[in-house]
Amino acid sequence: MKRILASMAAMALLSGPLLATDALAQSRSFQPGAGEQASAREQMQAGRNMPIRDIERRIIPQMERTDEYIGFEYDPAAAAYRLKFIRDGRVIWVDVDARTARILRVSR
DSSP states (O other), X not given: OHHHHHHHHHHHHHHHHHHHHHXXXXXXXXXXXXXXXXXXXXXXXXXXXXXXXXHHHHHXXXXXXXXXXXXXXXXXXXXXXXXXXXXXXXXXXXXXXTTTOOEEEEEO
């Protein structure tokens, strides 16, 4: 596991200048995922969705101890969060209803 993390860190350092150049080439107004973030925030503020931190507090303890939580994405069309975990080098996606925090699907 330490070797994997060290390799990932090295790749990030080596690709940093390339990513910075690419980011400068893009318009400042374009931010991938910005629409989904805004939609998630609007739905939460309107009381339709639970805050992601509340969902994480419910879902993460249900996963195996060896699962490493990586982060989440929001799908406004489905009103669902997709939580990403890594277990033994394999990605596990957990789709969660944003309104109820009910697990909809686990993809391995």
